Structure formats: structure tokens, C-alpha cells
Amino acid sequence: MLAFLLIACGDKALDTATGGADAPEAPPLVINEFLAKNDTSNTDPAGEFDDWIELYNAGDGLVSFEGLYLTDDDAAPTKFALPADSGLDAGDWAIFWCDDNQEQGVDHTPFKIGKASGFLGLYLVVDGADPVAVDTITYEAQVPDVSMARKPDGSVSWESDATPSPRATNAD
DSSP states (O other): OOOEEEEEEOOSBOOOTTOOTTOOBOOSEEEEEEESOOSSSOOOTTSOOOEEEEEEEOSSSOEEOTTEEEESOTTOTTSEEOOTTOEEOTTOEEEEEEBSOGGGOTTBOSSBOOSSSEEEEEEEOOTTOOOEEEEEEEEOOOOTTOEEEESSTTSSOEEEESSOOTTSOOOO
């Protein structure tokens, strides 16, 4: 049995530590699915079975990746900057390969996803302010080729999925 704990999920305006009026508005992006033990599921463009994180735009319009970061360490929220010149259309998905091999492209992170348990976070930094969590998850041990997925896409509900669906709807 897989267990997990959803720490935070934001689709409304974010609060800062002071709760000030200048709090950045959270983009409607979520960590929608991840696969921490990709043994045979799907390959990256280099033909490798790398772990991956899927982001989903649950909003109504294009969301720029500028100022957004992925991490596997809550103490280092700006570990990997998403490509600022890219974005995600409404209802669409993006995959980031977690292989600690950034030489393979802008969609490859400098970290791998923990297999035994771990943390994943999506953070926003605006105008040099402190990073603000957009979406995070703490999870337990993972099973080979079984992803953790929000069902339906963008919801707060997480389920184990024996049929990972990168860049596609998480089917029930």
C-alpha cells in the first residue's frame, strides 16, 4: 500500500508570511503526476527511463514559467528554474525529467526523485522576494512503474496509477 501526504496545493492568491497585499498570485499550475521509479514505463528523448514530474495548467489561459522552480528539497526551493521563455497552455501538461543530467536539455532537472520517500515542490519567486510554495507533496516509498497522479487532473486527490500517463489525462 502506498501512502502519501499532500502538504500544500494552491490555486488561489498566495499568502506571504506577512499576509500583505503584495502577495503574488499563484499560477494555476500543479504537480499533477510523478514517477519516481521509471524502470520500463516511458523514455526521455535520449531513450533513457528517467524519473519525471508532470505539471498541469488548471487555468483558463497561458501560464509563463518565468519565476517558477521545481525542487526535491523544501530547504532549497529554487533548485531548478523552469525555462523562463516557456509556458503552458490552459489544460495542457509539461514533463520535466528528473535525472540529474541538465546537459540533456532545459527540461532535465539537477536532481532525481527519491525512491524510498521524498518531497517535491513547485515554487514561485517574484521580483527577488522569498520563494512561495505553489504546490508541494511529501510522499512515501514508490513502486516501479507506478506513478502518483491527481485524479481528475488538477484536483486535490492523489492516487497510485499503474498506467502512468505523461502529457495526457490521468484516467480513472
